[in-house]
Amino acid sequence: MLFDSIDFIVFLPTLFFLYWFLFNKSLQVQNLLIVVASAVFYGWWDVQFLGLILFSILVDFSVGRGLAKTEDPRKRKWLLWTSLFFNIGLLMYFKYCNFFIDNFIEAFSFFGTELGPNSLNIILPVGISFYTFQTLSYTIDVYNKKLAPTNDLIQFAAFVSFFPQLVAGPIEKASSLLPQFSIKRKFDYANAVDGARQILWGFFKKIVIADNCARYANMVFDNSEMCNGSTLLLGAVFFAFQIYSDFSGYSDIAIGTARLFGFRLTKNFAFPYFSRNMAEFWKRWHISLSSWFRDYLYIPLGGSRHGTAKSIRNIFIIFLVSGFWHGSRWNFIVWGALNALYFLPIFLTNNNRKYSTTVAHNRILPSFKELFQILLTFSLSTLAFIFFRAETLEQATGFVLGIFNASLFTMPYLTDSQPGYYFSLVLGTFIALEWIGREGEYALDKWIEYLFKPFRYVVYLSLIFLIFYFSGTSQQFLYFQF
Secondary structure: OOOOOHHHHHHHHHHHHHHHHHOOOOHHHHHHHHHHHHHHHHHOOOHHHHHHHHHHHHHHHHHHHHHHOOOOHHHHHHHHHHHHHHHHHHHHHHHHHHHHHHHHHHHHHHOOOOOOOOOOOOOOOOOHHHHHHHHHHHHHHHHOOOOOOOOOHHHHHHHHHOHHHHOOOOOOOHHHHHHHHHOOOOOOHHHHHHHHHHHHHHHHHHHHHHHHHHHHHHHHHHOHHHOOHHHHHHHHHHHHHHHHHHHHHHHHHHHHHHHHOOOOOOOOOOOHHHOOOHHHHHHHOOHHHHHHHHHHHHOOOOOOOOOHHHHHHHHHHHHHHHHHHHOOOHHHHHHHHHHHHHHHHHHHOOOOOOOOOOOOOOOOOOOHHHHHHHHHHHHHHHHHHHHHHOOOHHHHHHHHHHHOOHHHHOOOOOOOOOOOHHHHHHHHHHHHHHHHOOOOOOOOOOHHHHOOHHHHHHHHHHHHHHHHHOOOOOOOOHHHHO
8 A cells, every 4th residue: 555545544543443443342353354464565566575574573483482592592592593593584586586597697698608498477475575674673683682573473573564664764773663562552633743744744755756857867867868957966866865765755754653653663764865965865865774773783783982993994885785686686785885985984984973063053044064065965976876777786876977968058958847937946845844854753843833823834835735736746756676
């Protein structure tokens, strides 16, 4: 079920009514309702893949119970490897099997030997990259005795399948979300209002900003060989806004929806395009995935504790694996490698922890130095995103080379897909609102409460109007493919 669909608009208030008004007396019944609702939400897309989620739930719940019953190191390692093998095995099969088959065939073709097998007809289950990492966090934390295993299968199933973040995150660690299912939840009006406001902002980012940026970005990337440098650059910039607004918009809707039901999810984006270097960017972009790799891969590999050479190795491993996590194309691996190269000089000069506060903290405008840093960081991330968006390495390379030539200083090529004057104003307003709200959890957080109520409702109604005005160009959420 898509957030930006009529189905969800009916589903959400119905579930909200059942959850708070009919089943509010029993925590166990509320948790069971979440499990059933999550199954409906996910099964709306393709019911056959519910079996995969159920299997993941049963395997990791059983592993957790097994770890609770033994202190034998060998048995505990065997149980851990059972979970790792199952979860990573599922991910490798559904997401990367065709990638390895295709590259195996191409390797033999390079030496003049043609092999018969073709790619398998494998359908990638939506959300598998997210919920497998979520269940793995449970098993690893229980194995390391950082988390007590649960005895309640319904609570565990609700944690794994929790519908707001099931399909595209945030990726919740078990230590953060699972305990919330064991605590009696009470309806909090102020919390629900704030959640609804974050949902509204998420819909605005997705439907108004992301989907309309996609129109122009898709036109440019689909016809990149015919575009001049300025058109290619503009297309790359619009894709940068598309992917940010699309993915962070999904996260806003997920976090706001969870708050309607009394849950707190991890903040997934913290205004990354206002970062002053790429290290700060990665503290603010897809935070739940970055922290997952830090806690379960980078630190176990030794982090930065064993000398410069191993630290560099670990940095490249993290970024390359992050690229590979996003998809089974060499483009994503190059995207990860580029970000590792961006990060490396910052790490080697010990500036990776330099910025711990928001840019222009307690100031209206950034300094000229900060503005230059923001523009440079945005430019670097946009350049890397070309490899993220392009279909092939050849297209990505040609796209980048096409930008950096004399045609960069000509007028962009205008078509019917070119965003209009009104949308340009809306995009500028969006950037301004993000800047104003950069100290909060999301752009409408905090400052809007200081407005008189009539002005507050003007903002809300304006956003709703723009959502309806610019709707009609709906695009699937980008991260559904990951």
